[in-house]
Amino acid sequence: MNFLRALLHIAGIFLTAYILTAEVAQAAGAHNKRQKIAQFLDTENHTNNWAVLVCTSRFWFNYRHIANTLSMYRTVKRMGIPDSHIILMLADDMACNPRNCYPATVFDHPQKTTDLYGDNVEVDYRGYEVTVENFIRLLTGRVEAQTPRNKRLLSDDKSNVFIYMTGHGGEDFLKFQDAEEVNSYDIADAMQQMWEKKRYREILFMIDTCQANTMYSKFYSPNVLSIGSSDKGENSYSYFYDHDIGVSVIDRFTYYNLDFFESVDMSSRHTMADLIGTYNTSLIHSNPGVRTDLYARELQKTYLTDFFGAVQEVELTAEPFPIGLKQATG
């Protein structure tokens, strides 16, 4: 009996259990200090934002598509999505194009107030890396083992993903660099694979191309909100022909989106409904489409910052863990 007793004492105060709900009886003072910062954002089950920005065109006369994408890049960055969470796919052949009379710059407005190609532009897929295959691999996560981190979409079930695409397209397809095309079915299947593997919580899909609304017509995965620039059979139009550069510098649909975003910052309470409410066919020259049947939340309650902002949730660390300190027994 004594032996058993001794054994149990050696086992001592050793405990295995798994009902861990109550707070530990830590130093009493810790509790008053503990304060969780109330978030002004609705971040329930949503802790990070990702942006995938794709320009599928190359060559000089498609200057505006690169400008579209870089403008969008600048906006999501300004709204607080860190570069590590932005995947930028860009032919990137404009800034240093011999026909560019303003070398090393890209502008989206003839007034040339903002150089989109200024500091800290991180292009993740460049030039001929912008292919349908790489795009689908990126979304589905089926990249080669040696792919670096900046070329991976490391999102999870708490991520809201913004996908923006621009280029030349038609009914149910979008051309990639005049060499191949991605089909609306392919994107729909890729999204379904993302959903199956919990690679997103919500997706905002925005596309600016001719007959753009056909591109999201085949989607079938839940929690996807889609916006396109033009109906089936309609063209999307460019804006601002720049006589110095000699090409159009932005597309109308993207321009009017960005125009709205300029009034929005990290702490904005504007909703998707506000954004969509500003779409004006007489200005855009095509009929933008919005598809909400797959989307669970109301647009009036979907804040722009849910997709565009940095939503990092923060909590104060009340006190350092007493590592390496001798503790009084008792």
Added chain:
Amino acid sequence: MHRERQVAVFSILLLLLVGLPLWWTTTRVYRADLPADKVNHFVPENALEIPLIFYIDTEHLLSTEKARKKSQSSHSAVNYAPEYALTLTLLNEDPVNGAVVDWDIEQAVDVYLKPFVDKISSLTKLSLSSQVLHHAGPPPVVPLRANNQSYLTPEMLPHFVNSPSWNFASIDPISPMLNFILFVPALASQPMHIADEKGDTQGTEAFLVSQWGGVAIANLPDTTRPGDKVKLSQANMQKYIGYYISQLRRLIGIRNGTPLSTHNSHTHKSTISRIDTHLATETGISDWEFDALLRQWLIHNRRTAITTLQSLVRLVNSLQNMVVMDEIKAQVDKSLDALYKAEQALTDVLTSNSSRFHHCYQDAFESAAAAAALAEAAFFDPSMVSMLYFPDQHKYAIYMPFFLPVAIPVLAAIKRIISERRRNSAIVADANAADHVAKKSN
């Protein structure tokens, strides 16, 4: 002449007869048969029945209980990974108008962080790296300045770490990153505190960013002058590493709390006072916290493995054009084996004695982790991507140029053969009829 034409046409038709099945089989997408039944046999439960054994400092073993554990995932916690890349970064805002700061990071890590890393190494690998960024520049938020002190308000904290000039990049391509920042403000912003909207300081200079890492602010002594060289010693670092351990515990999902405090039974209550709830100051994680973490991740990995396999089976069924290689099937089989092994280890716990059951838990954990890793490897295999959608009109567009030029003369020849046959038989019939008439007239 007719004979030659017939030979030509029939040889082409024969070729088609042999060629079509050959073409069909060679262009068919290879799809290994996944063990769908076995996969769907598992239920990805949120709770598992894992026997629970209390060891209490009393004369008898108190109870061997079965209880249900819901794997609650904390909001700030990262998902389980077999490896995390921990980066410790010293950010010195301005070494020109401030101090030149360095830290004894190696010694501090060896003494304060290594015991934690070693303790949980059987569950996950924490690979450590550190860096110093001089001239880091100001944070992207502007702290308030009052009473010779700087204040960060709650709204600033979420944006604090998003400076484009702070490089926290890791060379590790996939392991989740956990960043721990020691920020040394410029002398002009010292001392820096965290305050609420009213300006009341919160008594701490550290905060955690969900799923990202932690930040601690290092205020230097008042006497520091521009150009001074300051070295944060191992002793100075104890506090900061202490913050990081608090944050790391939250980030990987260790919850503070005694396991028994919710039990209402009298026996339990009376024993709570005798249970050691002290924090494990040597390692940063006590035995029961370790055990709870093991269970939490065991359930998580088992569920991940099952849901991933089931997703894979569903996906392969729904996308009939998707190639499924034998390697994928092999990985799925191995994952299933590991799942069976985990189940077996968990049932063994019930029958094993006290010295063995730890071993069984560890086995179950390792099998579940392996099952999850294999299932994910199968799901994310690069070969699983094919350009899936191939519309029919594209098929016509591809085959038409090949077959139309051949098909037209062949079809024309067939038509001619048939019509010549008809004419021939008509001539023969006419001739017969003529014979008949001739005979009659004779």
